[in-house]
Amino acid sequence: MSQTNFSQSVVHRAAFLDRDSLNIPILKILQADGTTYDKAVLPQVDEALSQRIFDACAFTRVLDERMLAAQRQGRISFYMTCTGEEAAVIGSAAALDDGDVILAQYREHASLRYRGFTTQQFMDQLFSNEQDLGKGRQMPIHYGIHELNFQTISSPLATQIPQASGVGYSLKMQGKPNVAICYFGEGAASEGDFHAGLNMASVHKVPVIFFCRNNGYAISTPTEEQYAGNGIASRGLGYGMHTIRVDGNDMLAVLAATQQARAYAVKNSAPVLIEAMTYRLGAHSSSDDPSGYRSKDEEAKWQQHDPVKRFKLWLVNQGWLTEEQEQALYSQYRDEVLAAVKVAEKVAAPAIDLLIEDVYDQPTPRLKRQLEELKQHIAKYPKAYPKTAGRL
């Protein structure tokens, strides 16, 4: 039966609610000096898990620094960093089971690393070479890998949100004790697909975690120009969804929230919304210069809240990491990334024949004819097509 009256109380004089009527707390566990708050309830975390998390942090820092530089040198066409948001991304990924399906926006490659994507696999995608799992068809950073349950990234924002609801529903139908997790930024949450995806997940009781990285900016647009409500978390309540807001620069808070969200989603077959408050320390992308829209002072302030540094201090306090070990890890990854770059840039581009494959399950006769005509044309003007002319 249709239910239209949710109100528990009745008034007889018009009384309006506003956004501040919702007092949404923010979960914080780890302090800036690497100690935990007095009454903080820690997530399930041991030395091995902590080191795996820190390992993904260190790798991501090195990869982002080196590949942004590689883009500046013209060696790859495009790049986007995860800098400042490592705790949000890795802390949530570390709460998942390997059978959980990840649907990402584009700034979540740290979760892919946590899952086990190799250094060479990153590089092959970034260089669009013939080893790339995506066959060189998409821009750099549009990763995907079936065996790690990480769905291929696409550029249109928020399209993965209703898709995640469908993936979650399929997991439920297949009787799997898993969730889908869907990452998106606070800008993407303004798209219609955000509304569609969250509403459908709630109505159809889908085990899915919607994970919003609220990093303050969508390219140049600050959150004041993105929404007027109480962030993204307030909307989850409107959809009847379990919702939490966490400090996105606090690895332990993100881990705790996501562990509990996952347990709830699987047990109740229901969606959860997590809003992680963080800051995009880097530029939006290699095509962006943030000095045009925000101050150095603001960036410097957020440098103080560096999530990797905060987590490192906790590890040191636990006796699970030393400065020497940290330096050795960074050094090892610098060498490894550099070596992988050298390998990847020498691998050939995918063969031209791959251009007509995977459009459909089988190339159509018309596609085959177009490929034949293209190859004849390339053979006639080889100098105009240096990537493919020698390999027809």
Next chain:
Amino acid sequence: MTKMNMLQAINQALTLEMERNERMLVFGEDVGHFGGVFRATSGLQDKFGKERCFNTPLTEQGIAGFANGLASNGMTPVAEIQFADYIFPAFDQIVNEAAKFRFRSGNQFNVGGLTIRTPYGGGIAGGHYHSQSPEAYFTQVAGLKVVVPRNAYQAKGLLLASIRDDNPVVFFEPKRLYRASVNDVPEEDYVLPLGQAEIIQEGTDVTVLAWGAQVEVIEKAAQMAKDEGISCELIDLRTLAPWDIETVAKSVLKTGRLVINHEAPLTGGFAGEIAATIQQECFLYLESPIMRVCGLDTPYPLVHEKEYMPDAFKTFETIKASVNY
């Protein structure tokens, strides 16, 4: 063989496939217990349960996005968009996502299990938003298949083929014929091939081509032409993407003339693609310009529906013009 209308044939196709494939789900606006505003999904929820046949919130982009997610993880979603006029909110999910899913991932992920069913076309006093024929918006999209049946028998066989095809399919159902088209339909399982046109009447003077509800129109026009001694070869294209160039070209090589009919507006309509391709394939054999009988380049009108439609009289006149050129 049983006499049934197109809705019954579609309902039977859905039932058969849901029995055969436990991963198939049917959903959309009002398709659940109510059985759909046209009753195409009638009885499915009772038979297969709420988990496999259900109502969605009223959001076309949500329906398409949800369906993409299901298909990407091994399910067989058959989603309904209540009217083709309302498929545009889902355009992004269909064009940027469904169509490119396999290609962009290097075939690591695909939504081959996806079928989107939607009633299309005019002739029912549906005005602007219950009459459109948006097939040409989708035929340009690499990665999609576009299928349109002309009667109950075709609908069942082509829908079963579409659901089983390992590519996303947009399946346009001519709603004007939902109850009007009654013919003999086998009770058992059968499929009709995608990507193949069907010659429904052989002829020698002119090839006349259409799809969906307009096939009935070209049949009438061909009868009128026959009375004037003109022999028409009639082709139902059935699949618009990828379309059967070979069958159409072979026919035109024989007749030397081609008339194409569709309800959608002329400019940018799919007839343009067919005309350009056939004039390239059959240039030396053409005895008159390829002619198009289409909707006007206006929004679909209410009161002037009859005037707008490329009906049998307009088609008959065009056939004569082609033959007498």
